[in-house]
Amino acid sequence: MPKSEILERESVEYFVSLVQLFGLPKSIGQIYGLLFVSKAPLAMDDIMSRLGISKGSASQGLSLLKSLGAVTSIEIPGERRDHYEADLNVSRIVNHFVENRLQDRLDHAETRIKSMVKLARGIEKDSDSDSETNLLHRIQALQKWQKRGKNLIPLILRWLKR
Amino acid sequence: MPKSEILERESVEYFVSLVQLFGLPKSIGQIYGLLFVSKAPLAMDDIMSRLGISKGSASQGLSLLKSLGAVTSIEIPGERRDHYEADLNVSRIVNHFVENRLQDRLDHAETRIKSMVKLARGIEKDSDSDSETNLLHRIQALQKWQKRGKNLIPLILRWLKR
DNA sequence: GGTTTTGTTCATTTTTATTTGAACAAAACG
DNA sequence: CGTTTTGTTCAAATAAAAATGAACAAAACC
Structure with a gap:
């Protein structure tokens, strides 16, 4: 061969x-x-x-x-x-990929977390036990990670460009 | 509800x-x-x-x-x-994920590129036209990107830890 | 304008991935 | 011990994703 x-x-x-x-x-x-x-x-x-x-x-x-x-x-x-x-313009390909396949999902996820925070706040008000406060804290921690992840993307894209 | x-x-x-x-x-x-x-x-x-x-x-x-x-x-x-x-230790979860699911693939890919470079060198020797040299250049460019990608991972992991 | 070539679309088929549940093993109980 | 509860495994069923190919459209050619 x-x-x-x-x-x-x-x-x-x-x-x-x-x-x-x-x-x-x-x-x-x-x-x-x-x-x-x-x-x-x-x-x-x-x-x-x-x-x-x-x-x-x-x-x-x-x-x-x-x-x-x-x-x-x-x-x-x-x-x-x-x-x-x-x-072979790798950074351009990755860019396209992020814009077409990732951005929408991330935006959607962000909205969803916001609604989760609201719900958790509502639950907290109703029953003011410790565990419910913990729940809110957890979801807010998740929200922080979500934001971090979102910030990471432009960082990577810039890094790929040099 | x-x-x-x-x-x-x-x-x-x-x-x-x-x-x-x-x-x-x-x-x-x-x-x-x-x-x-x-x-x-x-x-x-x-x-x-x-x-x-x-x-x-x-x-x-x-x-x-x-x-x-x-x-x-x-x-x-x-x-x-x-x-x-x-x-909710996100950086630990991501770490595990990278180690279990990514590392092997990356190592495997690295080996494969090396073999591609060798093959391209062989082809270059046989037929010394321009296009074949271009081929080698392309594959070497790919190799560079592969290395970049590999270096990116520990960077991300460190960033996740703070 | 009619014919041929080229490329797209999408319903059907095939392949691949995931889930199921029954059989099994392992541990807890009395 | 024997019985019951709990958890795992894996062959078979199901669901999801991708590939096929035939019908169609669009453009090139004469």
Whole structure:
């Protein structure tokens, strides 16, 4: 087996396990891994046949990767089909990922905690036992962690940029 | 519906979506969310009936949560059954999580990249075109990012501790 | 304008992950 | 001891996620 094929396989495996860590489908990692070691931009057909995946997977995978800024469409003169190229701007990819997949969840979580604090306050008023006060304290501690986590994200993003 | 029940439901939902973000099963979030707002430690029976989950889920979920340091077994005098309490030591939980779920993957990825660099060097020797050199550069850039990512983790862990 | 190529969408199928519950083991009780 | 309670394990069932491929749309070509 030629070295370039072995490298291709390793790259695919590498990115498959990377994307699985972030909860993305396997096909995303396969496509990116293939493009990452390809010396020229590839058409969808090439991707399908090289990886043995369906048209649907290839199309959806590419569109997600484009939306993350991880893959770019390249116009090739005299070629009809779109060609795709891997983009190695890691901080941009991570940025996109955070904005698309994380931000909403975090905002939602923040709202939810606020409502929990309110509820705990209400419970405290009704029954003024110690344990209920503890409950409020716990939820407020959680709220603090939530804020810390939220602050951590821009910190990481800035760090990735240098 | 009593306020404490609403709070319980919100807490469960909150932690379910949090654990799903980290790729852990829903039941883990349910159990932790329930214990988090419980004023007293709960027995497995209580957890099962409160959440409507099976014995198996409860047992497996609790054992994972204990392994993450997120839940502690409490001995209650005169009580036969084990009782469980949520632990809010976030940095410890994250630590456990990183050590158990991340470290191995990262080490594995590191080895894989090294082998990719070697392969790319081999390819470069055989065919000394520009594109192959680019390939090596790309993989080395990836290696740099991998190292950065690896360095980021202890940084985050330290930041969480204060 | 009609035909062919290319790419997208989405209902169905397949695969993977999680939950269930019954069988089992271990400890507590009398 | 034998019985009952409590907790674990794991094969099977169920639920959730991803991949497939056929039908469709959109653009390129002649």
